[in-house]
Amino acid sequence: PLSLTCALPLPRQYMVLVPFLIHTKVPEKICIQLTHLNESVTLSATLEYAGENRSLIADVVSEKDTFKCFSFTVPMSSSQKAAFLTVLVKGPTLTFRSRKSVLVKNSESLVFVQTDKPIYKPGQTVLFRIVSLDEDFHPLNEKVGLDPQRNRVYQWREVELSGGLTQLSFPLTSEPIQGPYKVVVQKESGTSVEHAFAVEEYVLPKYEVLVMVPKTITIQDEELKVAVCGLYTYGTPVPGLVNVHVCRKFSSSSSNCYGREADAVCEEFTRQADIRGCVSNVVQTKIFQLKRKGYEMEIEVQGKITEEGTGVELTGTGSTEITGTMSKIIFEQVDSHYRPGIPFFGQVGTSETPGNYMTRVHLRFEDRTLFEWVTPVYDRAVHRAPQFYSPSKSFLRIEPMSQTLRCGSTVMVQVHYILKPEAIEGQKQTVFYYLVMAKGGIARAGTEVHPVGDGEGELSCLRLPLGPDVAPLARLLVYITLPSGEVIASSEDFKIENCFANKVDLQFSPDEGLPASNTHLRVGASPGSLCAIRAVDKSVLLMKPEAELSPSSVYDLLPVKDLRDYIYQGHHFEEEDDNPCVTLDNIILNGFTYRPFSPDGEGDAYSVLKEMGLKVFTSTKVHKPRLCGVSWDHDRAMSHDNAMVEDLSHSPMETIRKYFPETWIWDLVTVKSVGSADLDVTIPDTITEWKANAFCTSSDTGFGLSPTVSLRAFQPFFVELTLPYSVVRGEAFTLKATVFSYLTSCIRVSISLAPSTNFRATPVEKEEESYCLCVNGRKTLSWAVTPKSLGHVNFSVSAEALKPELPCGNEIVETPDRGRKDTVIKQLLVEVGGPLSPCGREKDVEWHWEEWEGSGGLGVNYSLCGSLQGGVDDEVTLSAYITIALLEIPLPITHSVVRNALFCLETAAEQGGNHVYTRALLAYAFALAGKEEKRRPLLDSLDKEAVKEDGSIHWQRPGKQQEADLPFYRPRAPSAEVEMTSYVLLAYLTSRLAPSQEDLSIAAQIAKWISKQQNPNGGFSSTQDTVVALQALSQYGVSTYAKSGGASTVTVRSTGDFKSEFQVDHMNRLLLQRVALPEVPGEYSTGVTGEGCVYVQTSLRYNVLPKLGEAPFVLQVHTVPEICDSSKAHRTFGIAINVSYTGKRPVSNMAIVDVKMLSGFIPVKTSVRELEGHHQIHRTEVSTNHVLLYMEQVSNMTQIFSFTVEQDFFVQSLKPALVKVYDYYETDEFAIAEYHAPCSKGSI
Structure with missing residues (x-):
């Protein structure tokens, strides 16, 4: 008899993989797999994006088995958009079609800014570079604009980069506003990049202080090793006195449970530095009560080194964490799922600190104890790994590599697999598909054909080259498609060092x-x-x-380094499983009913692809069966570790x-x-x-x-000078010159200061003709110097190695072959004394209100600052002010609160008799509410009281005395007048229809007057008038702006050869342009040609001696101690301030107390911060030579407070320093006092 065996054809399969996040303007990849085809098919992928269908793939496939990737590019879009990708496989007898959502995002250039240094002095030049790269780190020659959108001190438009970078620079003025600055670069995409730097007055440190302590100690450690070292910047140790503070701070300052304990428990020791420039000590921890709660779980160490000879002090800090965890188990890189028969990978370690490990803890508590204690903890860790789903019980797993891999190397990846014979249906070899994801895209893909033998083994021939294209994280996917359609998959992350193809x-x-x-x-x-x-x-x-420019900082610019799941910036792109759910019957066994359930966290091929960030279009089986009526969980299991990761450490x-x-x-x-x-x-x-x-x-x-x-x-023999940043003319400071010798033998040197007509110098000690310096020796000489001229003064000090005519004790004296004489010339800035006029400071005002009264007015429970209301303190003004704030939010006029407020204001306006400031507020409030019939009468009444002169219009308070009219000086108006005039300007410019030409004509005259009140920094007298005035001027600019407007040229000339021109157009109209006038006094003229309105301002700064006379404040300042009663008073003392208000009002507005430091002294910042606990002082600011204290208000009751200062640099013949208190909003209300150092009349 004949027997006939027929082999059934294998089912045809397709799979398409593409990242769910697609970037525009850069090549992206989509990979397709077609297997077991028996006919030619057409393959197409279409992206429905930005209102059109874009073909990504259009190909005819005739091969039986195919795996390849196609590259495509999507054009730039106006915004980040969701799109749909449709994949169609069509042949004579088959059709596969699938549609899924993806996200299309514009690619971003990687732009960074580098300045030549992080900090600058006034008058220095800021050098900076702009670099633009694509996401593959290749240079982009895009156009960028430097547009800070803030107070623009310099501006560049459409800067063209060459080779991906450009260099620019700008000079700082001699008197810039000190503090933080930013270079802001606007990319072609519209996003911006910022780089910060600081402008300060400083003296560079000559050495650094290193504090070395362990990162962590346990509550059972009895000792703490502390080391403090000083090193010059050229690498040699610093000799001097080392003072070390070891403190554990008290964390519950509000608690009184512990009596009157100090803020910290401290241990202090002072020693001379050894030959290495170091001091080491073992501190007993008993004093810190490490097990006791109520203190911070940290020990802070501060080391201060006083340099031998110069007395220069520098400080370094370090800290040690205190932990109650004695040991714990840590799981690292542990498999999230287990696959039966496949090795389970992971690392289990312990993080144990040295010491004796206790298994029992005995605690004894006494009755009524008030102490809380930290007990030792021995942590455990739990990791849960659910099973990976496979109906055929076939698995594969990529073997992980825990270390960071070297860039440029090639690793052999091991893949473990189990393929059940019935699953592969007798195949002797199978195809392993692999794909590498990096930086959010498909970097590589391919196949490996491998004999499977008995179905269990290891694939060891998968080579993975590691280059910049896959750094810093390569995510490898390996999968197999079984004849049944089941997909077996595994993924693994490989960390790669940050690297670049251009080796520099x-x-x-x-x-x-x-x-x-x-x-x-x-x-x-x-x-x-x-x-x-x-x-x-x-x-x-x-x-x-x-922050140093490093590979990590450049890689951090990448918008996507790792794509996971289907979530990006709040967008979710996961579709529901469209496979039908499976129904299983309950099983009854031995009287028990067993219901089917889906194991929580069970993995499948879909979860692997989802974790890779890959959208999958397929006819294969990537989902595990979904039970009907049972919730599904694709979340990966997470390891549970209930202790902090600790590491121990130069x-x-x-x-x-x-x-x-x-x-x-x-x-x-x-x-x-x-x-x-x-x-x-x-x-x-x-x-x-x-x-x-x-x-x-x-x-x-x-x-x-x-x-x-x-x-x-470096040179083995040299002299260094110790100078302050600046001194005041007439003050004597100590100039110190230190000669260093690192020669291998003794030398005899002479040291001299070159005389000059710019200063007078007297030796502090009797000078000798020469001095002996042996190996690593040093000698410091001092002169008391009194500058005679202003500006930069040169000091020239020479040290010369003499011929060996006299011995140095028993040592032989030699003369160096080179560098026998070293001369150093350095400059010192000499300034004039006296106060400069203050600029405005910021203040946040918080309004509190309770309820609307029957009239609709606001119930007042907060007293407004008088100057904020032009001297008016009534319910109508406050109601108008807050109604404006509500309408600017904006709240609709139909809102109940706004409706009631407007009713109140309308009633008040009809009654009349309101103050000019109140009417200005009312006019603007009605303008915002669109009530033209209420706005216009108020503007007409205000126009009758306007002050019109020199082509400008403004408003002032009734009864104001006329200011003296000086030919070259116009006094700046008070804050309240600027504010009320600005509100009127806003009322003219705010209407439902565009302002009429008549209103714009009046507005132009108002804007002219407001502009004249600006100070050289662009602000006005206070924060309040600055905010309103700038808002009004901005609104005027909006109402009159014409993009096609012409350009203007401003020319400044002197009677001599000086000439400077400014070009002003709509591109740079917000840029502050300035030029220094070379000769003062002198005669200058300005001229303007072209079209437009240009604001020109001259600024002259000068110092004046304080005037004595009547003042609205009583200010008294003295030092503590007032006399030089001890040696300590030379170096540190307190400044006590008594202030009260005696003006016309019951209390002042917010007031500023500005304390200028004596030359050579700096404030102790902690003592200043403590003043914020004073009930009237709510804020403090500290700079190098000023302390600012913000007082809520000052009454006729004297307020008393003090803080501490310490000597930073010795200055002789100290001039007194000034303290000024002034009204924040009425800056012409002020008082000045001066104070002396307790030992200012003493000798050096």
Whole structure:
């Protein structure tokens, strides 16, 4: 008999994978797999996006088995949009169609800004670079605009980048506003990038203080090891006195449970630094009561080093965490699911701190104890790993690698698998499909055909090259499709070090040299690269550390480094499983009913693809069966660890040095075809360590960044000067010169200060003809110096090694071969004394209101500042003010609160007799409410009381005395008058219809007067009038702005040769442009040509001596102690201030107490902050030479408060310093007093 066996054809399968997040303007990939085809099919993928259908794939597939990826690019859109992707596979006998949602997002350029340093002095030039890269780190030559949108001090429009970068600069004025600044770059996409820097008056530190303590100690540790070291920037130890404070702060300051304990428990010790510049000590922890609650779980260590000879003090800090966790178990990189028969991967470790591990804890409590204690904890950890679903019991798993992998290497990935014979249906080999995701896109894809043998084994031939294209995280997907349609999948993350294709190297040769000597700098990079080099003094980075440009900081610019799940920025893109649910019957066994359920967290192929961020269009089985009526959970199981992660832990014969830049190298160079560029540079005169780095851009290899390299500028024999930033003319300060010798033998030196007509100098001690300096020796000489002239004064000090005519004790004296004489020339700024007029300060005002009364008015429970209401304190004014705020939110006029308020205001307006300030508020309130019939009569009445002069209009309070009319000075109006005039301007410009030409004509005259009241910083007298005035001027600009408006040229001329021009147009109309007038006094003229309205202001700053006379404040200032009763009073003392108000009002408005520091003294910040606990002082500000105290108000009751200052630099013949108290809103109400240092009349 014949037997006939027929093999059934394998089911045809297709799978399409694409990231659910698609970027525009950059190539994206979509991968398709077609298997077991027996006919040609057409494959298409269409993206429904931005109102049109865009074809991504249109291909005919004839092969039986296919796996390949297609590249496509989506054009830029106006915004981030959801789209739909439809995949269609069609042949004569089959049709597969699937439609899913994706997100289309515009790609972003990677832009960063680099400044030459993080901090600048007044008058210095800010150098900065702008770099633009694409997401593959290749340079982009896009146009960017520097547009801060704030107080614009400089502005560049449509800056074109070359090689992906550009360099720009701008000078700071000699008297800039100190504090933080930002460079703001606007990208072509409209988003902006910011880079911050600071402007301060400072003296660079010569050394750094390092505090070394363990990161963590346990509550059972009895000792704490502390070390404090001082190192000069050129690497040698600092000799001096080291003072160390070890403190545990009290965390419950509001509690009185612990009696009158101090804010902290501290241990202090002071010692001389050893030969390494260090002090080490073992502190007993018993005093800190580590197990006791109520204190912070941290010990803070502060180390202060006083340099030998100069007395310069610098401080460093460190901290140690206190933990009650003695040990714990940690799960790291543990499999989220287990697959039967496949190795389970993970790392289980312990994080145990040294010491004895206790298994029992004995606690004894006494009755009525008030103490709480921290008990030792031995943590455990739990990790839950549910099973991975497979109906055929076939699995595969990629073996993880825990370490960060080296960029440029190739790793062999191990894949473990179990394929049941019945699942592969007798196949001897199978196809492993793999795909690599990186930076949110498909980076690579391919297949590996592997013999499966008995169905269990290991795939070890999967090579994974690791380059910049897949850094910093490569996500590998490996899957198999079984004949039954089941998909077996696994994914794994591989961490790769941040790297770039353009390998940049920077090298000094030699890397140490004498000041003013030559050195060679070589930059290595891809041929044709454009490289930007920076070298800055290490002292600058100690003064203000900055976020260093590093591979991590550049990689952090990437918009997507890792795509997971189907969620991005709040958008969800997961579709419901469209497979029908499965119904299973209950099982009854031995009287028990067993109901079917879906195990929580059970994994499947879909969860793997979802975790990869891949949308899947397929005819295969990627979902596990969904039970009808049972909720489904695709969330991955998370390990549970209930303890914190803890880790435990560092020349010529004479040199004249006068060139001390803070930035040494700031250059752009092009790399030659040999792959390097060479620079010959001269080392500056500073004895220090220079920190240099470079980055390069190339159209071929992209961006690259060098490691930071150092050059040590050093000579074994040199002199250094210790100077303050500035002094006041007439004051005597101590100029100190320290000579250092790091020669291998003793030398005899002479030290001299060159005389000058700009200062008078007297030696503090009797000078000798020469001094002996042996190995690592130093000598400090001091002069009492009194400057005679203003501006920058030069000081020249020389140290010369003499011929060995006299011995140094028993040591032989030698003369160095090079650098026998070292001369240092440095500058000091000498300023004039006396106060400058103050500028406005910010204040936040909080309005409190309770209920509307029967009349509709607001029940007052907060007293408005008088000047905020033009001296008016009534219910109508307050109601108008708050109604304006409500309408500007905006609340509709139909809102019950607004409706009642407007009824109140209408009633008050009809009654008449309102103050001019109140009518200004009413007019604006009615304008916002659209009540033209109420607005116009108020404006007409205000017009009758307007002050019209010199083509301008403004309003003033009734009864105001006329100011003296001086030919070259116009007094600035009080805050209230600026405010009320601004409200009137807003009332003229706010209406439902566009303002009439008549209203605009009046508005122009009002705007002219308001503009004249601006101070040189762009503000007005206070925050309140500044806010309203700028709002009014902005509204005027909106009402009169014409984009096609013409340009103007402003020309400033002197009677001599000086001439400067400003170009003003609609592109830079918000930019502050300024020029310094070279000669004062002098005669200057201005002229304007072109079209438009331009605001020109001159600003003259000068110092005046305080005037004595009647004042609305009584101000008394004295020091504590008042006389020099101890040596401590030379270095630290208190400043006590008594202030009261004696003006016309019951109390003042908010007042500012401005305390100027004595030369050489700085405030103790903690003592100033403590004043914020005073019931009248709600805010304090501290700068180098000023302390500002914000008082809510001042009454006729004397307020008394004080804070502490300490000496930072010795100054002789100290001039008194001034304290000024003034009304925040009425700045012409002020009082001035001066104070002296307790020992200011003493000798050095």
